[in-house]
Amino acid sequence: MHKILVVEDESVIRTALRRLLERSGYQVDEAGSVQQAETEFNFDDYDLIISDLRLPGAPGTDLIQKAGDVPVLIMTSYASLRSAVDSMRMGAVDYIAKPFDHGDMVSAVERIIADHPTARAQQRKATSVSEKSGQAGSGGIVGNCPAMQTLFGHIERMAPTESTVLVLGETGTGKELVARSIHQHSRRADKTLISVNCAAIPDTLIESELFGYEKGAFTGANASRMGLIEAADGGTLFLDEIGELPMEAQARLLRFIQEGEIRRIGSVHSRKVDVRLICATHRNLQQLSAEGQFRQDLYYRINVLCLPLPPLRERGKDILQLAESMLQRQVEKLGKQAMHLSPRAIQAITTYQWPGNVRELEHAIERAVILSDGDEIDNEALGIDLELVNINRLRGQDGISTGSTTPRNSSSEPQEDLSLEDYFQRFVLEHQDSMSETELAQKLGVSRKCLWERRQRFGIPRSKSSASGRRRKGSTQAG
Known part of the structure; x- marks a missing residue:
């Protein structure tokens, strides 16, 4: 870097x-x-x-x-x-x-x-190969920010155990990647990893999918079928979006966790299974259990090792690193010539909030590679309106409100996302009591007319104290 x-x-x-x-x-x-x-x-x-x-x-x-x-x-x-x-x-x-x-x-x-x-x-160029080998982190997950380094350390310590892991994170943060990484670094790495999206299976089918059924257990059950938990015997079961699991299935899942055994629908016999369980959700299970929408005893059973994932917007410089990694992968996948991000694309990627997280970024990069003809990707190809992003960011986060004479934050430290355009407003507000209009304009590198026009546009009135001081100075000179 x-x-x-x-x-x-x-x-x-x-x-x-x-x-x-x-x-x-x-x-x-x-x-x-x-x-x-x-x-x-x-x-x-x-x-x-x-x-x-x-x-x-x-x-x-x-x-x-x-x-x-x-x-x-x-x-x-x-x-x-x-x-x-x-x-x-x-x-x-x-x-x-x-x-x-x-x-x-x-x-x-x-x-x-x-x-x-x-x-x-x-x-740095001579050692780039060795540096890239260390960027992938754990199990192919890219990230160098402190939150991701902490995540890698937790994965390293949790993976060798047999304890149940609960992965928490917003949609698109890579919860399944983390589950795969835990499995790959565990003693079960040579066994099966079964992934189940609980939100994608209808409530009427979830129990039969997880626990299996015997022939004749219900209409249409023409043969016995093994469930996904039984299929993961000896390996790892990943239950994604476990917060969407119906209450009836939660009760059966709790018994499996407590007893280490399952019973197929329509069977009178239980079967012992040896399965490492990893669960994930974007929902607040503690709140759901307090509201009666998720079994509290099940919540305590699966919340043995908790692993929170940071959203993409909080990962700092990782965002650009991820984007460049995805860009290279998509170029190779689609057989295109080498491509790079333009300065405006870089600004858009690092400024946009990415509510869909890593998945949204990946789709934006893929779309841009497909739609771009040259070797440069601009923010428009990414589908990001840079002007709209800046306006929303300034409205939501900046310490200055147009039409207000005082910053919302009284601290002299600028807000996190203070833009270069807005430093003009902050500078005028901070120095207009101690500088004349001529001094302010000179320091900002603009004419007095330009300073007046920008005051009008931003709604920043002239300081009364400095204005009266200049009038007194003028009357004294006249006398």
């Missing part, structure tokens, strides 16, 4: 830029000055340094010489041709003026890293 160091004295801008780059799949560190960057970080560890031109103490251009072979991208609020030329003359690889949008920044970063490979990048 590419590493980027952001050097910017304004915390709002610095944090917003870090959020953007992390959503685009980069690992980001940040510093508030050249001195802090030089003291706390080793420049050789990074693929790119992004620095503001004007910083407290030494200017950002000082990093150009200090960084050695690491490329430096200079950004500034003072959007003038002269500062751009001077920065490039001193060795900066590129120049970008603030405020800038997501696409411009991500495109610039992607291009610079591709055109200026560092020694670290060469080393």
Whole structure:
């Protein structure tokens, strides 16, 4: 994974830029000055340094010489041709003026890293094969985030036991993959794994499917039939969506767990079976049992080892890693030429909430590979409206409400998903009491007219205290 160091004295801008780059799949560190960057970080560890031109103490251009072979991208609020030329003359690889949008920044970063490979990048490329072998985690499950590393550790400890495992997770999080991984790492790995989706079998058939039946047990039972539990004898039985199991079947299942035996429908004899049980559900079984919709004694029997799965939206950089892995697999499966994700596709993938989790992402990638003609996949091919995603995210999570003069979060730390577009609003709200309109416009790199227009659009009134202070200053000068 590419590493980027952001050097910017304004915390709002610095944090917003870090959020953007992390959503685009980069690992980001940040510093508030050249001195802090030089003291706390080793420049050789990074693929790119992004620095503001004007910083407290030494200017950002000082990093150009200090960084050695690491490329430096200079950004500034003072959007003038002269500062751009001077920065490039001193060795900066590129120049970008603030405020800038997501696409411009991500495109610039992607291009610079591709055109200026560092020694670290060469080393990472040489060892990529060994790194990929460790990315698959447990049983082919991809993930490097802390939640997934914890999951792998739990699978490793739970698999060798004979205890019942309850896997909890939203639809599409990969509960069956986890069950297969537990089976593959258990002492029963050479035996059968039987998977049953309890929600896919009608209530009238679930008992006969699980426990089997004898000839003549009911109309249509022309021959005896072994049930799925009996078929899993010696191996593992995975009951997916166990929360959908009817109450009658729950009672029979409880007896199987307690006694280790089953009785076919229509039979008077019980049969001993040796089965490892793994259950999964997206529902809250504890709440269902309290409401009388799931047997409480069965809940306690299956909830021996509990294994919660994180939703895709909480897996951070794993989302992009998963997408690229799925993309490569689909390209090979469909026999297409090598394809890659565009910057807007990366932004869409890492910003979208993915309510359908891994399954939804996999289907989106498959659809995009089929529908795309060239070698680049855009967000439109993924079926993600980037503008709508940003609007929904800003409405639901940002700390600023248009039409309000105060942030919803009084903390100076920006919200988790503060966008680069919204740092303008936050900056004005935080500094308008201490800066004049001219100073605000200059710091943001816009004209006073542009600042006024954006105030109108975002519904941010001018500060009364600063306005009255300017009127008093004007009357004193007049006198």
